[in-house]
Amino acid sequence: MSSAYPREVWKQIETLLTLVRSGRAQTRPELVDETGLGRNVVAERLSTIAALGLLRPEDEARSRGGRAARVLRLDPTAGHVLVGLIGIQRLHAAVCDLDGTVLARRDVDWHVSQGAQETCTEMARLLRALAADEGVRDVWGATVGLPSSVDPGSGLLVDPVPSTSPGRWPADFAVQDFCAGLLDVPVWVESAANLGALGAARSLQVQDLLWVRVGSGVTAALVSGGRLHRGGNSMAGALAHVALSSDQDRICLCGRSGCLEAYVGGWALLDEAQRAAAVGSSRHLAAVAARRPVTLEDLAAASAAGDPASVQIVVRAGNALGRMLSYAAALFDPSAIVITGNPVIDDQRFEAALQRALQTNLLPALADGITLRAGAPGGADALAGGAELAVRSLLSAPHLAVWAESGAPRALAGARLSAAV
Secondary structure (H helix, E strand, O other): OOOOOOHHHHHHHHHHHHHHHHOOOOOHHHHHHHHOOOHHHHHHHHHHHHHOOOEEEEEEEEOOOOOOEEEEEEOOOOOEEEEEEEOOOEEEEEEEEOOOOEEEEEEEEOOHHHOHHHHHHHHHHHHHHHHHHOOOOOEEEEEEEEOOOEOOOOOOEOOOOOOOOOOOOOOOOOHHHHHHHHHOOOEEEEEHHHHHHHHHHHHHOOOOEEEEEEOOOEEEEEEEOOEEOOOOOOOOOOOOOOEOOOOOOOEOOOOOEOEOHHHHOHHHHHHHHHHHHHHOOOHHHHHHHOOOOOOHHHHHHHHHOOOHHHHHHHHHHHHHHHHHHHHHHHHHOOOEEEEEEOHHHHOHHHHHHHHHHHHHHOOHHHHOOOEEEEOOHHHHHHHHHHHHHHHHHHOOHHHHHHHOOOOOHHHHOOOOOOOOO
């Protein structure tokens, strides 16, 4: 097999792989119809793909009136990818097959304030150990997700650490290069928010999606036309510090007032809950505070029980997020909005307030076309998105052209890699 094929040949191979993976076309006649390529060309390209060990013919066959054609699928066991998510206080590691199925997962407590090199070294150690424990030797690549925006060209952090973190990483710390040196496989680095959006879009099978995580802070990401929309400065989705009001008493951690995060962020909700307990406006939370510190779980429980002060906090937060998302939706027109994060967003009153704000601020034709979904728990969207990013990138024309001749993606290790998403 020659990597000296013309660029157009590798692009055709990438297109066929994409169609087979997505299920849009999985037989030779379907691939011919979908691509407009001749039957002989499709047969030759499929032969190249098969030689790489990527295709698995199924017993299933489809007929469109003539001879039934064998269904083709990507062989998910041809290789494995590793996904590591670096959160503010936890590390998540997973081994996935080429379908993005999580085969094994491990989560550990770890704070990013321990340092950039220390955190990435621990992340790599965790990934290697998990792969070894699962007996996985054919690791094709890895994705590392960060709690910060990433420049896809340089692999450097755009915002070294979110405002909710007590420590900052050096802006010139090359996470991609450092992790690639530790793992000895191709590595891609992306923000955890972008990975969450990518994973949710694939799970819901939608092309245009807005993904929001309400944790201690607020992060958001966009998938447009099936691809990540990063924006000109790799900061698309940075809604947390957009002002919703001129309320000077609503002080944000960024130093300004009226930011979305100051209404919806976990730290802001917890501050309101603790204040309600201290002044006695919430009997439910005051009773909790008499025994131990109030948590977001307590706020959610108090709201669910109908505690007036807690309901007010939750409804105000849901309305604030709904207003901000209505502005984003009016510009972007997503077919789905996925929201995940802290326990408060699971409160029915939060969801109702958010939905009401969307309906109030958007034209019915736009609002009615948006599906509102809860994100997968435990970072599952981001893990799936990390696997999708690695697999899609490995099977993209520029990268295939490099590793096809050796037959192993390890040939890409150490190279400065761009993501094909």
